[in-house]
Amino acid sequence: MPNTGANAYPSRYRWLGLLGSLALAAGALTSGALPAAATGPTLRASGGAGTVLVFAGLTVLTAAWLLLGRSADAPPADALPANALSAEALPANAPPANALPAGAPSGNGLPAAGRSAARTRWLTATLAWWAAPLLLLPPLFSRDAYSYLAQGAMLAGGFDVYADGPAALGGPIAQQIPQVWQHTPAPYGPAFLLLARAAAPLADHPYAGVLLLRLSAVLAVAALAALLPALARALGTDPAAALRLGALNPLVLLHLVAGAHNDAVPLALMLAGLLAATRRRPLPAAALITLAALTKAPAALALPAAWWLATAVPPPDGPPRPGAALRRDPHPAAAGTRWAGTPTRAFRVFRAGPGRAAAPRPGAAPARGHRLRCAAAVLAVAAGTTAAVTAVAGTGYGWVSALTTPATASSWSPSSGLGRLAAALAGIAPEGPVAGARLLGAVVAVVAVVLLAVRVARRGSGPVAALALAFGAVVALGPAFRPWYALWCAVPAALAARTAGARRVVELACAALAFAVMPDGFEPDSAELVLAAGGLVLGAAAIMLTERQLTFQERQPAC
Numbered sequence: 001m002p003n004t005g006a007n008a009y010p011s012r013y014r015w016l017g018l019l020g021s022l023a024l025a026a027g028a029l030t031s032g033a034l035p036a037a038a039t040g041p042t043l044r045a046s047g048g049a050g051t052v053l054v055f056a057g058l059t060v061l062t063a064a065w066l067l068l069g070r071s072a073d074a075p076p077a078d079a080l081p082a083n084a085l086s087a088e089a090l091p092a093n094a095p096p097a098n099a100l101p102a103g104a105p106s107g108n109g110l111p112a113a114g115r116s117a118a119r120t121r122w123l124t125a126t127l128a129w130w131a132a133p134l135l136l137l138p139p140l141f142s143r144d145a146y147s148y149l150a151q152g153a154m155l156a157g158g159f160d161v162y163a164d165g166p167a168a169l170g171g172p173i174a175q176q177i178p179q180v181w182q183h184t185p186a187p188y189g190p191a192f193l194l195l196a197r198a199a200a201p202l203a204d205h206p207y208a209g210v211l212l213l214r215l216s217a218v219l220a221v222a223a224l225a226a227l228l229p230a231l232a233r234a235l236g237t238d239p240a241a242a243l244r245l246g247a248l249n250p251l252v253l254l255h256l257v258a259g260a261h262n263d264a265v266p267l268a269l270m271l272a273g274l275l276a277a278t279r280r281r282p283l284p285a286a287a288l289i290t291l292a293a294l295t296k297a298p299a300a301l302a303l304p305a306a307w308w309l310a311t312a313v314p315p316p317d318g319p320p321r322p323g324a325a326l327r328r329d330p331h332p333a334a335a336g337t338r339w340a341g342t343p344t345r346a347f348r349v350f351r352a353g354p355g356r357a358a359a360p361r362p363g364a365a366p367a368r369g370h371r372l373r374c375a376a377a378v379l380a381v382a383a384g385t386t387a388a389v390t391a392v393a394g395t396g397y398g399w400v401s402a403l404t405t406p407a408t409a410s411s412w413s414p415s416s417g418l419g420r421l422a423a424a425l426a427g428i429a430p431e432g433p434v435a436g437a438r439l440l441g442a443v444v445a446v447v448a449v450v451l452l453a454v455r456v457a458r459r460g461s462g463p464v465a466a467l468a469l470a471f472g473a474v475v476a477l478g479p480a481f482r483p484w485y486a487l488w489c490a491v492p493a494a495l496a497a498r499t500a501g502a503r504r505v506v507e508l509a510c511a512a513l514a515f516a517v518m519p520d521g522f523e524p525d526s527a528e529l530v531l532a533a534g535g536l537v538l539g540a541a542a543i544m545l546t547e548r549q550l551t552f553q554e555r556q557p558a559c
Helices: 010-031 049-070 112-134 144-156 190-198 206-235 239-246 250-258 264-278 282-293 297-310 348-352 367-393 414-426 431-459 463-477 483-496 500-513 526-554
Strands: none
Touching: 010 049, 010 112, 010 250, 010 526, 049 239, 049 250, 049 500, 049 526, 112 206, 112 239, 112 250, 144 190, 144 206, 190 206, 190 264, 190 367, 206 239, 206 250, 206 264, 206 483, 239 483, 239 500, 250 483, 250 500, 264 282, 264 297, 264 483, 282 297, 282 367, 297 367, 297 431, 297 463, 414 431, 414 463, 431 463, 463 483, 483 500
8 A cells, every 4th residue: 555645754754853963962062052161251152063053953853843743643654563554554534543432443453542652652762862862962052050050069068049149159160150140049949959969069070960960851851751641641632742742842852951951850740740630649749749849930830730630520431421521529539539440531521621610419519628628738738848848958948039030131031022122112221111011921920820720610621721821821921031931831731732733833832942042052143143044044955855855755656
């Protein structure tokens, strides 16, 4: 039977992405966020051909990821069992695996569950392929990893990391940090500082210290790759699509793996907490999400979502009715009530999407008290975890007042840009308008989060979708924006997006943000912009040649 279309050659895109990752790695050796000994006092990398290679590789990698999305519903033949028909033979209108009943045969003769598992395994292997060339590099696209090392060394040395900046530490590690951050305190919680302190013995060897920090980020990305499909199954969404959007994502590879950013650990902890919530374990869920928030504070938004998931009523046995809504549990999860059947079966109601909440049933009135007691237990666990981790770290609660550290006078965000525009139009100094615009953005973000919570409570709409939108509001309207912040929205959105259109919006946003930062993490000058444009052209040419070759092969029948 002939193989045609993008589904016939998904392995080609795996190889293409690997080529892009290798080009990124080669370019990073001269244009990345190199140690000060290689960059001099300005901390600017030499760039040149390295910048061209980085942007060419970035173009190829991002395009391979987008093209892989066209074939996401069908793994290549080598990913399927030997006794299954070729996945490339699927008709164009074949339904995705998650749209078929469990155990039903898919369009290629393989049961839907087996086909989904094959896709997930293939995408996980692809993630490993694309991440491997980035493991031993100096940091790429940011110098934040050096700040993490300095903060860990300061904690080990008895400094107050919430009052002093890396300049107080001095030494080789402080030399790696840009001047704008030399006197700023740590904006992270005590859980992260405990992790950073483990790397403190390597503070005098920045490259080795970054590798140790990257190891923790890579382990967290591996956890993401395992948690996303499991949580997607519990929520009734496509596991392979969630894995591709949430883990096999250019922003994950560029900023969590290559950049060694500390967002990887709290994202993994947050997903672990949400998975525990779907399995009716609200207290472990609260502990895990609190640990995530004690690493980076935005993770605290997931606590209400976890409580809602843990106290949801499962649907009756059998498939849900069209338009069925998620209902709350009249029996509190805090009391240890367990529902018959597997967690996945218990949460098939998520497949129905948002709708109106079911009418209260007789005897449901006392359930409100049970839910409140469950909420109180969750809050108690969160408070206890916070106190315990803070006591172990010995840092106190200064991190609460240091949460605005990522925002400087020159930081960019939509709200900051609006303030600068208003100042320019009025012909006044930007400080006042920028501060006012940032305050307005924070107020709007809080209102958006509250409205999303009310919508979930009143209409039973999906809590994970609401969580993704809440993170989006906080990130977009915050005082400072970095491309990797978008992962806080993209990861839960990967679990909540049920249509190809919704997934395409996430894809395009992540693809655009992948090009937003220069390899050394600094703002570009005109020469670097020319080099970056050359890399984009080179990468686009490689993609066009590949697609042209694919078009030729599609005309050739292959039995």
